[in-house]
Amino acid sequence: MKITFCCxxxxxxxxxxxLRAALPEALVELWQPGAAPADYAVVWAPPQAFLDEQPxxxxxxxxxxxxxxxxxxxxxxxxxVVRLDDAxxxxxxxxxxxxxxxxxxxxxxxxxxxVKQGKWSYRKPRARADFPVGVMGxxxxxxxxxxxxxxxxxxxxxxxxxxKALDDVRCFAGPAQFDDFLAASRVLVNLxxxxxxxxxxxxxxxxxxxxxxxxxxxxxxxxxxVDEDLIALLDSGQLAGATLDVFRTEPxxxxxxxxxxxxxxxxxxxSARTLRxxxxxxxxxxxxxxxxGEPIAGIVDPARGx
Amino acid sequence: MKITFCCxxxxxxxxxxxLRAALPEALVELWQPGAAPADYAVVWAPPQAFLDEQPxxxxxxxxxxxxxxxxxxxxxxxxxVVRLDDAxxxxxxxxxxxxxxxxxxxxxxxxxxxVKQGKWSYRKPRARADFPVGVMGxxxxxxxxxxxxxxxxxxxxxxxxxxKALDDVRCFAGPAQFDDFLAASRVLVNLxxxxxxxxxxxxxxxxxxxxxxxxxxxxxxxxxxVDEDLIALLDSGQLAGATLDVFRTEPxxxxxxxxxxxxxxxxxxxSARTLRxxxxxxxxxxxxxxxxGEPIAGIVDPARGx
Numbered sequence: 176m177k178i179t180f181c182c183x184x185x186x187x188x189x190x191x192x193x194l195r196a197a198l199p200e201a202l203v204e205l206w207q208p209g210a211a212p213a214d215y216a217v218v219w220a221p222p223q224a225f226l227d228e229q230p231x232x233x234x235x236x237x238x239x240x241x242x243x244x245x246x247x248x249x250x251x252x253x254x255x256v257v258r259l260d261d262a263x264x265x266x267x268x269x270x271x272x273x274x275x276x277x278x279x280x281x282x283x284x285x286x287x288x289x290v291k292q293g294k295w296s297y298r299k300p301r302a303r304a305d306f307p308v309g310v311m312g313x314x315x316x317x318x319x320x321x322x323x324x325x326x327x328x329x330x331x332x333x334x335x336x337x338x339k340a341l342d343d344v345r346c347f348a349g350p351a352q353f354d355d356f357l358a359a360s361r362v363l364v365n366l367x368x369x370x371x372x373x374x375x376x377x378x379x380x381x382x383x384x385x386x387x388x389x390x391x392x393x394x395x396x397x398x399x400x401v402d403e404d405l406i407a408l409l410d411s412g413q414l415a416g417a418t419l420d421v422f423r424t425e426p427x428x429x430x431x432x433x434x435x436x437x438x439x440x441x442x443x444x445x446s447a448r449t450l451r452x453x454x455x456x457x458x459x460x461x462x463x464x465x466x467x468g469e470p471i472a473g474i475v476d477p478a479r480g481x
Numbered sequence: 482m483k484i485t486f487c488c489x490x491x492x493x494x495x496x497x498x499x500l501r502a503a504l505p506e507a508l509v510e511l512w513q514p515g516a517a518p519a520d521y522a523v524v525w526a527p528p529q530a531f532l533d534e535q536p537x538x539x540x541x542x543x544x545x546x547x548x549x550x551x552x553x554x555x556x557x558x559x560x561x562v563v564r565l566d567d568a569x570x571x572x573x574x575x576x577x578x579x580x581x582x583x584x585x586x587x588x589x590x591x592x593x594x595x596v597k598q599g600k601w602s603y604r605k606p607r608a609r610a611d612f613p614v615g616v617m618g619x620x621x622x623x624x625x626x627x628x629x630x631x632x633x634x635x636x637x638x639x640x641x642x643x644x645k646a647l648d649d650v651r652c653f654a655g656p657a658q659f660d661d662f663l664a665a666s667r668v669l670v671n672l673x674x675x676x677x678x679x680x681x682x683x684x685x686x687x688x689x690x691x692x693x694x695x696x697x698x699x700x701x702x703x704x705x706x707v708d709e710d711l712i713a714l715l716d717s718g719q720l721a722g723a724t725l726d727v728f729r730t731e732p733x734x735x736x737x738x739x740x741x742x743x744x745x746x747x748x749x750x751x752s753a754r755t756l757r758x759x760x761x762x763x764x765x766x767x768x769x770x771x772x773x774g775e776p777i778a779g780i781v782d783p784a785r786g787x
Contacts, residue, residue, distance in 0.1 A: 266609075266634050270583045273633075277580045286748050293740055295732035295749045300756060303572075326632050327579075328572050426601035434599055442592050443601045450606060 176466065179213035179229070181206040181221040182238060189451060190217065197459035215462055216254075220244050226251060234465060236458045238449050240264055240316060241396060243369035246480050256475040257461060261315050262454045264447040268316045268394060269323035271446040272364055275392050275418040276324060279362065280306050284440075303329050307386070309360025311376075312367040312395065313339045313346070314481075316447065320364060332359050336479075357384035362392065368481030369396035379404035388415045394446040397422035402433070409438045420446040482772065485519035485535070487512040487527040488544060495757060496523065503765035521768055522560075526550050532557060540771060542764045544755050546570055546622060547702060549675035552786050562781040563767060568760045570753040571625035574700060577752035578626045578670055581698050581724040583633065585668065586612050590746075609635050613692070615666025617682075618673040618701065619645045619652070620787075622753065626670060638665050642785075663690035668698065674787030675702035685710035694721045700752040703728035708739070715744045726752040 178201050180190055187205050194203045194217065204210065206221075212229050217236045232254040237245055242258055250256065278284060282298055289296040307330035310321045317333065321344045324331045331344045334356040338348040347356035357363070363385055367373045377400040382391065391414065393400055402423065408414040416438040422431075425444055433439050461471045475481060484507050486496055493511050500509045500523065510516065512527075518535050523542045538560040543551055548564055556562065584590060588604055595602040613636035616627045623639065627650045630637045637650045640662040644654040653662035663669070669691055673679045683706040688697065697720065699706055708729065714720040722744040728737075731750055739745050767777045781787060 267606075270587060270633050274580055274583045274587070274589065277576045281576060281580070281751075283580065283748070286751065287746070290740065290747045290749070293735060297749070298751070300573075300754045323632055326629055327576050429599060434596065440593075441596045442589070443596070443603070445587075445592065445604070448606045 176200065176215070176462075177202045177204065177211070177213040178215045178217065178462070179204055179206045179210070180217045181225045182217065182219035183221070185219055185238070190455065193451060193455040194459065197455055198462060201462070215465075217458060218245070221248070223248050229254070234462075236461070238454055238458075240447065241369060242475050242481060243396060243398075246370075246475070246477070250477075256477070257471065258473045258475055258481075259449065259454055259457060260473040262457045263450040265316050265319035267447040268366070269319050271394060271420065271442075272320045272392055273323050273327065275440070276306075276308060276329065276362055276364075277327065279390050279416060279418075280329075303327070306330075306361050307332060307359060308362040308364060309334060309356055309385075310344075310364045310366060311356075312365070313341065314366070314368075317364075317366040320366060329362075332356055353381075354384055357381060358386070361386040361388060362390045364392045365395045365399055367395050367399060368479075369398055370480035374398050375401050377401065377405070379408065382408050383413060385414070387413075389413070390415050391417040391419075393417070394420045397425065402431075405439075406432055406436065409436065414438075416440070418442070420444055482506065482521070482768075483508045483510065483517070483519040484521045484523065484768070485510055485512045485516065486523045487531045488523065488525035489527070491525055491544070496761065499757060499761040500765065503761055504768060507768070521771075523764060524551065527554075529554050535560070540768075542767070544760055544764075546753065547675060548781050548787060549702060549704075552676075552781070552783070556783075562783070563777065564779045564781055564787075565755065565760055565763060566621050566779040568763045569756040571622050573753040574622045574672070575625050575629035577700060577726065577748075578698055579629050579633065581746070582612075582614060582630060582635065582668055582670075585696050585722060585724075586635075609633070612636075612667050613638060613665060614668040614670060615640060615662055615691075616650075616670045616672060617662075618671070619647065620672070620674075623670075623672040626672060635668075638662055659687075660690055663687060664692070667692040667694060668696045670698045671701045671705055673701050673705060674785075675704055676786035680704050681707050683707065683711070685714065688714050689719060691720070693719075695719070696721050697723040697725075699723070700726045703731065708737075711745075712738055712742065715742065720744075722746070724748070726750055 180187055191203055206225055212231050215234050216232055219238050226248055229251050232251045234255045234257050236257050240259060242256055308324050309332040310317050311334050313333045313335040321331050321333050321341055325343050333344045334347045339346050418440040420442045421444055433441055464471050486493055497509055512531055518537050521540050522538055525544050532554055535557045538557045540561045540563050542563050546565055548562055614630050615638040616623050617640050619639045619641040627637050627639050627647055631649050639650045640653045645652050724746040726748045727750055739747055770777050
């Protein structure tokens, strides 16, 4: 069995060594143009030329939660695309989102600014009932985030394509219930996959439906958001602020207004990082399962796009 | 039945109205020197003169989690001191501590400083196994904090005076196990009651026992900490940082080095605020229970001091 590794922007050696250690019977190689085709591929943003050379590929393992970039390419006909379905990412996402929600709710940015001026300030406690959080996308990451927010007793809503049921989370589903979901939310957390249907879903019309003083946390993809609509809603006072981890172009270009907007917190796509050891263990386990002819989790439905 | 209210630094009217609504059969009054003695008192930092005028008091309800200031006074002989045992404070404490731990672990201060300089930075993910969190004090607040930290999969230790057992938390007890507890912790969260035994417990000797790169979060009382020892350990690089919500003198005096220390985050005693509605409901419920001759939770043991 041959496994090929083709991940741009990733140091290959530790991945190759880890995959070799986890699957000692496999031949694990860094892809080079013209190399013999492989049975399995571990990829991140591979070039089309790589895919065109893999006629016998059984599965492509994407080392990230979002497969949107991969789904834009022509894939080998027999190959299934497999997402990492957790591999230590969901706990990071829960951390990132809870930190952002708590920081906003508890006004820690405001206290910090006061302390910088040597000011011991008093702020009236806010009621968490006034800060319902809506989570868009209830996959592995969204469900984990929703459950973590409940630990802090926020009212939590969820919205997903197909109906879901989660304890203590008010679930909405499909386009018909999207407006009701938005109207019930004050803090909006985006964890949707990026597909043609969800591109630009965070825009003036949708973000305007949030409760007054709305707050956006985008941890999915930059292309979900219409940048200029967010800025207009922040500047008009309709939205209170935003925490953004993902952008249409990454790194966020110099001079982009998000860098310096006083109501926007920017982080450099760090909300849920791919953890090498956990990912290698998961991919090796799935390859072994496929080799035994058994089903695995995380296979992408090309029609849905995730 | 008469209830008297004597809370410094607190707007009395909403408390009086709330207590009257919750206990319509009671006479609820704001204390004035020379007033007729009451059966129950709701207090925060009352003067000794107030206590000296209350010979028939059955219970003193302290509107905060810490009763250290009250325990320094001469109390009426028949009066029990009752702490608020949650009243919405434990969820706030869990929020505050999780926010501080996540912020430190995920290096969000560092990212923020980079973004301010227009820098899209990369930092190697840290392993949460390297950030065991030790919680000092496993009462209502400490237990809630420990459980919330487990949601984010940190290794969590607890230390308390008497032995406790908590799922997924490694528990230490008593002076004999204190050094082992400290040596197993990298992030130290202080939630102890302030008593003669715990005053100054956060000092050069104890804080030096933490794992390298130790981090202190003090959300109990300022007098638990020897201020100059913390500064020396931060300046020598032995400790990585601290988040402090409580201080020996509050408001923190102008010119105190904590205000501007680059490794210290200061907040103005805001980690867990007394929430009026929840507190009134709890106090009213306990008075009704006592009037029926039944036992209540939260009675302070004068020998222990909490």
